[in-house]
Amino acid sequence: xxxxxxxxxxxxxxxxxxxxxxxxxxxxxxxxxxxxxxxxxxxxxxxxxxxxxxxxxxxxxxxxxxxxxxxxxxxxxxxxxxxxxxxxxxxxxxxxxxxxxxxxxxxxxxxxxxxxxxxxxxxxxxxxxxxxxxxxxxxxxxxxxxxxxxxxxxxxxxxxxxxxxxxxxxxxxxxxxxxxxxxxxxxxxxxxxxxxxxxxxxxxxxxxxxxxxxxxxxxxxxxxxxxxxxxxxxxxxxxxxxxxxxxxxxxxxxxxxxxxxxxxx
Amino acid sequence: xxxxxxxxxxxxxxxxxxxxxxxxxxxxxxxxxxxxxxxxxxxxxxxxxxxxxxxxxxxxxxxxxxxxxxxxxxxxxxxxxxxxxxxxxxxxxxxxxxxxxxxxxxxxxxxxxxxxxxxxxxxxxxxxxxxxxxxxxxxxxxxxxxxxxxxxx
Numbered sequence: 001x002x003x004x005x006x007x008x009x010x011x012x013x014x015x016x017x018x019x020x021x022x023x024x025x026x027x028x029x030x031x032x033x034x035x036x037x038x039x040x041x042x043x044x045x046x047x048x049x050x051x052x053x054x055x056x057x058x059x060x061x062x063x064x065x066x067x068x069x070x071x072x073x074x075x076x077x078x079x080x081x082x083x084x085x086x087x088x089x090x091x092x093x094x095x096x097x098x099x100x101x102x103x104x105x106x107x108x109x110x111x112x113x114x115x116x117x118x119x120x121x122x123x124x125x126x127x128x129x130x131x132x133x134x135x136x137x138x139x140x141x142x143x144x145x146x147x148x149x150x151x152x153x154x155x156x157x158x159x160x161x162x163x164x165x166x167x168x169x170x171x172x173x174x175x176x177x178x179x180x181x182x183x184x185x186x187x188x189x190x191x192x193x194x195x196x197x198x199x200x201x202x203x204x205x206x207x208x209x210x211x212x213x214x215x216x217x218x219x220x221x222x223x224x225x226x227x228x229x230x231x232x233x234x235x236x237x238x239x240x241x242x243x244x245x246x247x248x249x250x251x252x253x254x255x256x257x258x259x260x261x262x263x264x265x
Numbered sequence: 266x267x268x269x270x271x272x273x274x275x276x277x278x279x280x281x282x283x284x285x286x287x288x289x290x291x292x293x294x295x296x297x298x299x300x301x302x303x304x305x306x307x308x309x310x311x312x313x314x315x316x317x318x319x320x321x322x323x324x325x326x327x328x329x330x331x332x333x334x335x336x337x338x339x340x341x342x343x344x345x346x347x348x349x350x351x352x353x354x355x356x357x358x359x360x361x362x363x364x365x366x367x368x369x370x371x372x373x374x375x376x377x378x379x380x381x382x383x384x385x386x387x388x389x390x391x392x393x394x395x396x397x398x399x400x401x402x403x404x405x406x407x408x409x410x411x412x413x414x415x416x417x418x
Contacts, residue, residue, distance in 0.1 A: 088396045091371055190315050190387035191398035234401075238385070241320035257317060261401035264314070264345060264386025265298055265357050265377060 005074050014074045020107040025148035027102050029114035032139035033122045035203060039133040043096070044089055044207035050128045054087050054238070057098075057124040064120030065102055065113040075112050080104050083113070084122055092194035098122055101142070109151075111143050162247040182252035189259035193236060196226050205252045213237055214246040216256060234261050266341070267325045270315060271348040273355060280360050283340045290339050294373040296359045302352035305400070308393045312355065314347045317385040321345075329377040332361075335375065335412075338366035343376065345386065347348040375412050382409040 007013045014026040016160060035043075042048050050056070052152040062083045082103040085161040087096055100117035102110040122138045188198050206213045207223070220227035229235075238257045239248050250256065266283075268274075276297050282410060299381060300312050340362040360377050363369040366385050388399040 088391070091395055091397065187317075189317055189385070190389075194398075232303040238317070238320055241317070241323055257320070259317065259385065260387065260398065262382065262385050263388045263401055264316070264384050265381035265405075 012074060014076070015108075017076060017107040020150065022105055022107055023122060023148040024105050025107060025108075025110055025146075027111040027114040027146045028099060028144040029111065029118045030097060030144050031122050031138065032097050032101040032116040033097050033125050033138045034092075034093065035129060035136045036133050037091075037094045038092050039129055039136070040089060040091065040096070042132060043129060047130055049131050053125060053128040056128055057087070057121045058085045060124035061098070061100055061117040061121030065100065065117040068113045068116045071116060072112050076108050078106055078108065078110060078113065079103055080113060081171075083117060085117060087121075090194070092191065093197070094127060098125070109146060109149050111146050115141060115143060137201065151202055153230065155244055184208070184250060185253070185255045186216070186220070187255065188259040191259055191260045192229070196229050198226065202242065205250075208250065211250050212246065213239070213244055213248050213250065213256070216250060230258055235259070266343070267322060267329060268344045268345060269318075269321050269325070270344065271346060272357055273346070274344045275393075276355070276358055276360070279392060283342050283362055287339070289364065290297040290362045290402075291364045292369040293360060293362045294366070294369040295361075295376055296373050297311070297340075298348045298357040300352045300354045300356055300379050301412050304390055305397065306390070308392060309352060310389050310393065310414065311391040312350045312354075312356075314350065315387045315389070316345075316347050321385050324381065324384040328376055328383060330355045331379065332372045332376050336363065336372045338363050338368065338372055341372070341376070343380075345380070345384070345389075347377050347386070378405070378409040381405045413418060 004015050005012055009124045043053050046052060062085060065080060066081040069075040076111065080102055082101065086099045092095055098118050098121045100121065102113040102117065104110055104214045107141055118141055122141070126138065128135050134161045142156065144156050145156070183202040183207055185200050186203060188196050193199050203216070203219060203223070209218065217230050220230065237244050237248075237259070239250065240255055241257070276295055280293060280295050284293060293311065300309070301311050324343070325343055332338060332341065338361060341345060342360040344358040346356050355379070359373050361369045361373040361376065363372065381403050389396055390399055
């Protein structure tokens with residue numbers, strides 16, 4: 001794999017795309033801006049001093065996608081056929097999720113346009129809300145998917161809105177510990193995952209003073225106060241995919257899932 | 266037969282598949298649950314359904330097994346969708362076949378009541394005024410409790 005923006009001498013150059021076949025190309029990027037819950041509430045109610053925040057950020061994102069080659073040195077100017085910006089107000093994480101979709105029939109991909117659109121939409125959200133909240137944080141700007149072109153389709157694995165929660169075991173880097181030691185594998189699902197900000201993590205078995213669910217909750221809370229949330233409201237748990245309770249015994253290698261009451265059907 | 270899938274299903278096709286080549290079935294009851302455009306808030310524009318892969322299938326199997334122990338059933342098909350759905354989309358299908366209608370009606374009702382209170386699925390609703398995780402309903406628990414009482418009598 002080589003970097004196409006570098007020539008044989010390692011100098012930056014613009015790739016000649018004249019001989020590439022035209023194909024329908026689409027890219028989706030996303031990002032997030034976290035803010036105080038009060039700011040999010042003002043935004044949702046349209047009560048921020050600068051006016052309609054989302055409409056302004058949407059136009060900013062669309063404009064930015066069209067100006068991408070002015071900002072990114074080796075990008076081609078592309079006749080985009082579609083730029084769509086969407087916002088999702090996420091109360092549990094007190095943030096706005098921004099996603100941008102760019103499309104064209106052409107010879108080069110549109111992921112830089114989608115990423116630029118998301119970045120500038122996030123910056124505009126910051127500008128529109130900064131009068132009431134200067135602590136806002138922009139982050140997680142990334143490509144979600146890309147279709148068309150020679151290099152094939154790309155789709156980010158297991159990152160956004162995991163509908164199949166059991167599939168990937170990804171430890172929270174902030175809490176990851178030596179996984180070679182005997183461990184309990186813990187999952188937080190659905191609303192609980194968003195409320196605690198934790199999806200998967202491993203805890204050494206020896207960290208448990210009592211080898212049961214109550215002992216696990218105590219060990220988790222001692223490690224990170226967020227886990228006090230496991231005792232707030234109705235939180236259910238399953239050990240090795242069988243419903244359990246505080247007294248359910250644990251052994252090394254068990255998978256423990258915590259989740260809110262079920263709402264299927 | 267139990268399936269958890271993202272794809273849509275065709276209730277007619279599933280019912281036909283269940284009845285294919287059978288002449289011992291005297292009654293078939295089919296229930297399809299759909300996404301409504303109003304729930305806890307009006308103007309629901311989309312629904313995300315999450316599940317706990319592995320445990321979900323086991324929970325559904327246990328519910329169907331329980332139903333087969335309570336009624337003389339000749340076939341059950343249970344399909345539940347996950348992922349992003351929009352109003353009008355089918356979410357869940359329960360098809361129950363039996364020799365007589367009462368067993369089929371009751372077993373279908375029972376499977377839905379238990380599914381709603383025991384199978385690890387979670388709904389997040391997307392509306393014009395924001396997104397939220399759907400809360401459990403006490404009426405669903407009351408509905409499921411009817412079968413416990415029926416068992417104790």
